[in-house]
Amino acid sequence: MRMENQSVVSEFLLLGLPIRPEQQGGFFCLFLGMYLTTVLGNLLIVLLIRLDSRLHTPMYFFLSHLAFTDVSFSSVTIPKMLMNMQTHNLSISYQGCISQMYFYLFFGCVDNLLLVVMAYDRYVAICHPLNYTIIMREELCVLLVAGSWALSCGSALLHTLLLARLSFCADNTIPHFFCSLPILLKLSCSNTSLNELVVFTAGAVLMVFALSGILVSYGCIGTSILRVPSTKGICKALSTCGSHLSVVSLFYGTIMALYFFPSLNNSNDQEMIASLMYAVVTPMLNPFIYSLRNKDMKLALGILLRSLKNCVLARLVSSTTQTLL
Numbered sequence: 001m002r003m004e005n006q007s008v009v010s011e012f013l014l015l016g017l018p019i020r021p022e023q024q025g026g027f028f029c030l031f032l033g034m035y036l037t038t039v040l041g042n043l044l045i046v047l048l049i050r051l052d053s054r055l056h057t058p059m060y061f062f063l064s065h066l067a068f069t070d071v072s073f074s075s076v077t078i079p080k081m082l083m084n085m086q087t088h089n090l091s092i093s094y095q096g097c098i099s100q101m102y103f104y105l106f107f108g109c110v111d112n113l114l115l116v117v118m119a120y121d122r123y124v125a126i127c128h129p130l131n132y133t134i135i136m137r138e139e140l141c142v143l144l145v146a147g148s149w150a151l152s153c154g155s156a157l158l159h160t161l162l163l164a165r166l167s168f169c170a171d172n173t174i175p176h177f178f179c180s181l182p183i184l185l186k187l188s189c190s191n192t193s194l195n196e197l198v199v200f201t202a203g204a205v206l207m208v209f210a211l212s213g214i215l216v217s218y219g220c221i222g223t224s225i226l227r228v229p230s231t232k233g234i235c236k237a238l239s240t241c242g243s244h245l246s247v248v249s250l251f252y253g254t255i256m257a258l259y260f261f262p263s264l265n266n267s268n269d270q271e272m273i274a275s276l277m278y279a280v281v282t283p284m285l286n287p288f289i290y291s292l293r294n295k296d297m298k299l300a301l302g303i304l305l306r307s308l309k310n311c312v313l314a315r316l317v318s319s320t321t322q323t324l325l
Contacts, residue, residue, distance in 0.1 A: 009168040012097045012187075013090045016081060016177045017272060028085045034284050035078045041287030042067035045297070052300040058121050058136040063290060065145050066114045066247075070283035073107035076100055077178040077279050084177075094168075097179040102160040104178060104279075109152035112206065115248055116213040117144045122241050123217035127224045155202055162198060166190040176272060178279075214248060246289045247282075254278045 019027050045067040049055045080100065084090055092100070124135050159181060166188040174183050181199065185192045221241065254277045291297045 009094055009170075009172045011091045011093050012172045012174050012179065014080070014084060014092055014177060014179070015090065015173060015175045016084055017276075019085075024085055028082060031078060031085075031280065032082055034280055035074060035082070038074045038078075038280070038284040038287075039071050041291075042071045042283065044301075045287055045290065048297060048300040048304060051304065055296060055300055058141045059118070059125070060296075061141055062114060062118045062121060062145065065148075066111065066118070067287065069107050069110045069114060070286055072103070073111060074280060074283045076103045076107060081177045092179065097174075097184070098160060098164065101163070101179040101181055101184065102156050105159055105181065106152050106156035109155050109206065110148055111251070112210050113148035113152060114145070115244070115251060116210050117148060118244050119214040119217040119248070120144075122244055123220050126221050126241070155206070158198065158202070159195075162195045163188075166192065166195070176275070178275075180275075211252070218245070243290045247286055250282050250285060250289075251278075254282060 017027070046064050049060045049064040077100065080092065121136060125132050128135060163181065163184060166185075167190045168187055169189040171187055174180070174187070176183055185195055185199075218241070254274060291301065
């Protein structure tokens with residue numbers, strides 16, 4: 001039932017980061033550079049995997065989806081934050097806020113599930129190398145990725161539909177740089193007990209499933225390595241799993257810092273810093289982690305750069321020849 005003093009909220013105000021006015025320009029340039037690095041780096045990974053036939057394997061198939069998800073995940077929040085910093089217009093429409101929250105949950109969940117899928121891929125590659133091509137066939141890879149996208153879509157849609165049924169009072173101020181689901185629930189005038197139950201249950205199930213899948217996969221990998229303790233085997237395992245382990249540590253380390261440390265939860269400023277790590281820094285670092293630690297990616301990048309160089313030189317020679325003639 002609606003309260004008598006309740007007004008219909010048509011827009012929210014995103015207060016953004018706690019930055020002094022004289023520091024806005026510097027932080028704008030910083031976050032713009034980070035966002036462009038995220039977009040260019042991850043799209044470069046997708047391009048390299050698409051162009052180089054040697055990278056048409058399950059591991060790089062999953063990596064291309066992870067890179068695309070990282071670009072999308074950052075694009076949900078950062079452009080709006082940058083626009084607000086530049087124009088000082090803090091408003092976001094009700095529909096825009098709900099949409100932003102949906103896609104934030106959606107791509108965040110896809111990111112999470114893809115890391116589980118990639119952990120399973122590494123488990124099969126190390127523990128069952130002779131049957132790797134049989135187990136990780138194309139149909140299974142497509143099914144795992146499609147399942148990740150479908151499950152994430154359903155989870156985000158559930159939270160969004162439950163939020164859409166709530167009413168909001170005159171208080172429309174969001175002390176964050178994006179429309180965060182917990183903050184929107186706090187602003188609501190309706191009974192949010194069902195929403196909070198779904199958030200806790202779905203979050204716990206997803207987190208337990210994801211962490212269990214990753215821990216079990218790497219537990220089996222560790223056991224397999226210990227059975228044949230050799231320097232060559234350990235080096236091969238590290239080269240195969242090192243990049244993924246780095247990304248997993250960065251991804252879940254930020255989540256744990258954000259949701260499980262009370263000292264962070266007591267400070268909204270610290271929570272925003274943790275959210276920036278989760279939504280901005282992690283997607284930006286992923287291309288560097290995979291490209292710097294991966295010989296195949298560096299080789300593909302070298303081939304692409306040489307091809308571009310040859311193409312530019314050929315055009316210059318052609319242009320010079322035409323001028324002389």
